[in-house]
Amino acid sequence: MAVSGITSSSIGAAGITSNTKHAQQGESEFSKQVMKCVAVGGKKTLLCSDALYSSADPRTGESVNIYRAQGYSKDNPIYTIKGIDFQGKEYEQQINASMIDANHCSYNELLVLNLETGHASDRDRIYAAMTRDKAGVSSIFDKTDYLAYAQAVIKDQKTLGNWTSYWAMDTWMNDLLQYVSRGRLGSLLGM
Numbered sequence: 001m002a003v004s005g006i007t008s009s010s011i012g013a014a015g016i017t018s019n020t021k022h023a024q025q026g027e028s029e030f031s032k033q034v035m036k037c038v039a040v041g042g043k044k045t046l047l048c049s050d051a052l053y054s055s056a057d058p059r060t061g062e063s064v065n066i067y068r069a070q071g072y073s074k075d076n077p078i079y080t081i082k083g084i085d086f087q088g089k090e091y092e093q094q095i096n097a098s099m100i101d102a103n104h105c106s107y108n109e110l111l112v113l114n115l116e117t118g119h120a121s122d123r124d125r126i127y128a129a130m131t132r133d134k135a136g137v138s139s140i141f142d143k144t145d146y147l148a149y150a151q152a153v154i155k156d157q158k159t160l161g162n163w164t165s166y167w168a169m170d171t172w173m174n175d176l177l178q179y180v181s182r183g184r185l186g187s188l189l190g191m
Contacts, residue, residue: 046084052115060086062140064108069094079112086139102147102180107132107140117175127172
């Protein structure tokens, strides 16, 4: 389980396949299945030990837990995202990885792309966090051009002479680009 303390981003309309739902007052089934963490300023975040990816921002209280949705397949790459938003409300969304536009996506969607392209290592999560930090977004729901910021981070690594990170991040970004462009080509061809 990874915990990230670097700023945040947003989930917007592109790639979302179902509506957000917020839990009512009281303890829901969702919150009974998670580990709770208290962070700076008394903000609570929820991290799930059974998630494919779990992260929280202790400054905003936002958290994200990513799962493959029921019925997931390579042809139907649907992920379920659960967490706590900046207002302390639980949310749950389903995102189709093949519909994500990395030039205009949220940090949560970038994390889904990471998982879908096989980039689930701690190193790959750090690349996403470095990109989010470079973007300067304030929420995991804010959309931005993450590919442009990834290119800027890669350029920084080159300037610093950090060739290991430079080549690894370049591979990471190219895998994301290949996946995203394959999805665009498929939609253009009606596949």
